[in-house]
Amino acid sequence: MMFLLPVHLLFVAVFPSLTATLAPKPSFVLVRGHLDHAPAGDTVWLEYRPHLSRQAPHVRLDPAGNFEFVARDIAAPTHASVYYAGKRASLYLTPGDQLMFTTDYSRFREAARYDGQGANPNNYLAQAYAKFEYVAPGTSREDINSFDFVCESPAQERQKANALRQERQAFLAAYHRQHPLSNDFRAIAAAHIDLMWTRRILTFASDHPRLARTPQQAAVLGHSDTSIQLPTTYFNFLRDLPLGTLAVPSETVNRGYDDSNLVLECLGLYADNLLPGSARSPEQATLENMYAQASKDLGLTPARDYAVATMLFDKQVRIDPAWVVAAYPVFRAHNRDSVASRYMRQLVRKQVLP
Known part of the structure; x- marks a missing residue:
């Protein structure tokens, strides 16, 4: 009996260079940020799969409150989080994004603002959170x-x-x-x-x-x-x-x-x-x-x-x-x-x- 290679494997075997061209290639993602009124001397973490917890990329916040990450292994849209000194904000990163993140440390997530490539989904996340989920300390706003x-x-x-x-x-x-x-x-x-x-x-x-x-x-x-x-x-x-x-x-x-x-x-x-x-x-x-x-x-x-x-x-x-x-x-x-x-x-x- 003749052994037939499955079609998808045959395609790879006959057209290896074409499949390599068609395969998605990771594209770098640039995330820059500025934190107003942030306590000095701590570390900014950018967490995304598979870089979780202490394996996540991290940099020191500079004296002016700025930081920058270049992620070179994001091949598809992915969720991410940025952390600093006990605060966290949610991100949505897509290959090719060049994102600028600005916020005040005391209102880290609800006051976040994004500019540049990839800003639209991230501004939605910040605005939807501020409007529907954030409850300021000392208030009695009824929500979930x-x-x-x-x-x-x-x-x-x-x-x-x-x-x-x-x-x-x-x-x-x-x-x-x-x-x-x-x-x-x-x-x-x-x-x-x-x-x-x-x-x-x-x-x-x-x-x-x-x-x-x-x-x-x-x-x-x-x-x-x-x-x-x-x-x-x-x-x-x-x-x-x-x-x-x-x-x-x-x-x-x-x-x-x-x-x-x-x-x-x-x-x-x-x-x-x-x-x-x-x-x-x-x-x-x-x-x-x-x-x-x-x-x-x-x-x-x-x-x-x-x-x-x-x-x-x-x-x-x-x-x-x-x-x-x-x-x-x-x-x-x-x-x-x-x-x-x-x-x-x-x-x-x-x-x-x-």
Whole structure:
């Protein structure tokens, strides 16, 4: 039988120089910056994949408050962060960008301004954050970061959440009309808006002090009054969102610092509602029931495994550790997360063999 080379390998073998020409080549990115009123003598860090944490490029801030980075290994649009003396701002870098970043140290992220090639998406990030997410110290502005549960019913909360999401979507559309954004960036910005909306809805379901709870769970979570009931349709929105398709952040996911944390926070809030006696699980629910419910809401995804594991580790262990030990065989049958498996083995060993 004749062995046939796959077409894509044959193409590379016959036309090596052409494929080399067509392959994307990294293009350098220039990021210059100026910080007003910054404390002297610290280091500026530019973090982007794969250069994370202490492996990120870094330079000293000069006496005039200026810095400069040249990144030569950015071959595709990527999220990044710039850090200085405990402050952080989000960036979106594209090959060929020549970006000038200016801000006041005391209002590092919300006052950021960008000029030059690549300014449009970065100014959107700064302006959207300042308008919708930043809460100045000492103020009581109601938004997702200072959730104060002024809503007295699930319907009222959903109405407020929907109105805020529509306002953010309108801001994105208006900004794009004046300062054109790429399709890829607009998709990223739209997903962030949906994640913020999801977080608000799940926060109400998880943390409202008057939601119905079992007495044992209410005591552990610090809740007493249980006069609010969630409708059975409250969580239907999850099936129309990409939350279930979002894996836990890894080296292969270019989601950025903010949205990576948002995904984890949303899954943690969802996990609250898998607890026995919560909105997604009857008081006598088994772990098998919980996996079935999470599979409906999030699909057979890493997000499902992360949410169930979070429920077990962070919540149910404090409430009923014996329940967790008894449910361990079900966890082993369904879980596909190796890190969660190792942690669960250690936890069960401690419970069984104190």
